[in-house]
Amino acid sequence: MxxxxxxxxxxxxxxxxxxxxxxxxxxxxxxxxxxxxxxxxxxxxxxxxxxxxxxxxxxxxxxxxxxQSINDLNEVEVAQRGAIDEYTVTVSELNVKQIGTLKKIVREVREAFED
The missing domain is CATH 1.10.260.40 (lambda repressor-like DNA-binding domains)
Structure with a gap:
């Protein structure tokens, strides 16, 4: 245990x-x-x-x-989990309008990485 x-x-x-x-x-x-x-x-x-x-x-x-254990994760997955934790913290402190704005920003950043 x-x-x-x-x-x-x-x-x-x-x-x-x-x-x-x-x-x-x-x-x-x-x-x-x-x-x-x-x-x-x-x-x-x-x-x-x-x-x-x-x-x-x-x-x-x-x-x-x-x-959710991080023991079996590789370096990238550990970094991703940390980013998700930070994103979750940020989102939990926002109102609906702010969450919508943050989602737009994330979409724009994601699109910038696709180019």
Missing amino acids: TELRNTVGDRIRAIRKAKELTQQQLAEISNLDDAYIGAVERGERNFSIDTLEKIVVALKIQPMELF
Whole structure:
């Protein structure tokens, strides 16, 4: 079971960093201790579903986002996952009009790379 715990911990760390949060800030938002957050991220703690829910709510993510391992990914796929995490964070903080604008920008950038 350690592999799954490590995968979840790695994803919590990656998403927290993509949101530019410190362990202390995540701890405060989730009503957990910062040392506990660190232990969860390192896969050292066998945490409960209730604790996982607090972290998911604090990070404003879907639980399934924590179960996607990067261990079997190549360098490009790891970079893609990091970009997706950052994009997800950005989109989660925008309103509908801003999301539409961002989508247009992404389309234009994608088209620029196709030339």
